[in-house]
Amino acid sequence: MDLITNLSLGFGVAFTAQNLLYAFIGCMLGTLIGVLPGVGPVATIAMLLPATYALPPVAALIMLAGIYYGAQYGGSTTAILVNLPGESSSVVTILDGYQMARKGRAGPALAAAGLGSFFAGCVGTLILAAFAAPLTEVAFKFGPAEYFSLMVLGLIGAVVLASGSLLKAVAMIILGLLLGLVGTDVNSGVARYSFDIPELTDGIGFIVVAMGVFGYGEIIANLSVPEAQREVFTGKVKHLYPTKEDFKRMIPAVLRGTALGSALGILPGGGALLSAFAAYTIEKKTKLKPGEVPFGQGNIRGVAAPESANNAGSQTSFIPLLTLGIPPNAVMALMVGAMTIHNIQPGPQVMTSNPELFWGLIASMWIGNLMLVVLNLPMIGIWIKLLTVPYRWLFPSIVLFCAIGVYSTNNNTFDIWMVAIFGVIGYIFIKLGAEPAPLLLGFILGPMMEENLRRALLLSRGAWSVFVTRPLSATLLGMAVLLLVIVLLPSVKKQREEAFVED
């Protein structure tokens, strides 16, 4: 079978000493930043992008991927023990996880999160391996019109993910698209919006935007609120293993969470956060068995389902990236940046032109998940100690690594001035309640969208109808419209707002 030969090729690549090491480093770093509140995978990957110049492409991508799914594991630890979301996708884990910890059941909660995540990660990796090949076939049928429509769908999907007002999120996408257009136009050679600054004719650096908005903007916002009192349960993590009863309740929740997460991860705009929210909502809807603790008071299903879902979602969100070259969320947008740094054009051709990279990355994800379980369960004590590191030591380090990272991309101080500007802009966004994640997606997709729109309209001699007369393109646009309608439906709108209020 193809799948098995492919996977064995992948495991061959992933099982080299070097790649195992980088998978390990990625998982460790991911867990570390996942545990620490206020440091997310987007900022970390942006910081480490320049550092991967020196690595071979496979090792670089394996490490960066490890950071992403490692952060999902680490985030749950903080959520359960400290009542803080270490990672945005663990926001719902807090609801029941922290209550379990308060009742002295932190062990079973952590085990449920860890084991559920591991199971979901395995399934997600298998789905990724199985679906990647057929989806790539589809991708080759895509013309410029289909690509354009797909990007529209992806960007609309990103809006669903944004927690604030829908209109504002759409405006942020458009703003991102516009910022992405700064620089020399590939077709005419005209330098757009560069104000005669030579550095700007190459466009605004992706790392600059990501670090300024996500790194500096967040730090400034964090510092403007006084340090909250944290309650830590260091002493209470005893008997790690869930009881038989716990397992009986956990398993169906893990299965449901995994299925939902895998499906939502593939969708553009999906990924870990959306999956976790959806999984918790569904668990809440199911009937309680007699003798079961209600949700919000420490139900183990409320930990197992969202944790499985966010891990499954973070695995399957690699599918659109690897097969179509379209990033479904901000982390994947950074992966596009990482691939282009190494001269790999993301898209369907990756599988045929770089099979060892493609399958090696997939295999490494499974290995990484295994490492994370082994790493996390015995090391929980250490992660908790880490939480006692005060933020006042942490943020100067983040500022420094951002500054060094930005400088080293071009060895040019111009990028340092730019990141300062985007830091201020990022803080303004936070103050105005405008979410920056859609902006980043738009920024990456801007030039791609323009190019595909140009080609599609050139082929159709200027007729916009081409987007609805080609069946594949029409379907994609139809899905985008449907998505918008669903989000705007009064009942869904209310629920969506409620779900996000909890963070």
Add this chain to the structure above:
Amino acid sequence: MKVKSQKDFFSGLMFLLIGLGFAWGATNYNIGVGARMGPGYFPLMLGVILMVLGGLIAFKAMVIESETGDKIGKWAWRPLGFIIGSNILFGILLGGLPSIGLPSMGLIVAIYALTIVSAKAGDVFKLKEVLVVATVLAIISYGAFIKLLNLQFPLWPAFISG
């Protein structure tokens, strides 16, 4: 008319102005037609859409009631100034400012300066502690970026290393 959601009103205004700026800028380039898009076509389209969206957001903010008034709240000038300031200082010390004849001071000096200035952004500032953090960061950076990753940085001030 009274503003009912401050956050929304000002973000709408921001989008409106930025959209206007981009759309106006786009008219300086060749617009072209659909079948032959010029460099100004796509930005003009997006700029106009952004203006419309911004206007809509600002309009909604004046019409739809919100319970809290969605105040923007105080600007955190102190963290903003120190974080961004430390970043700019880092750039000046690392790269020097040829325009006024300031030589590069090198990475190590820049790290100490950045750490001390950015630490001022927090509520608590203890010089001894900050110096320890800066020293640790300098050692890590030297090990990771210069030794391990082989990045090209001026390490010491230009007048010492020549």
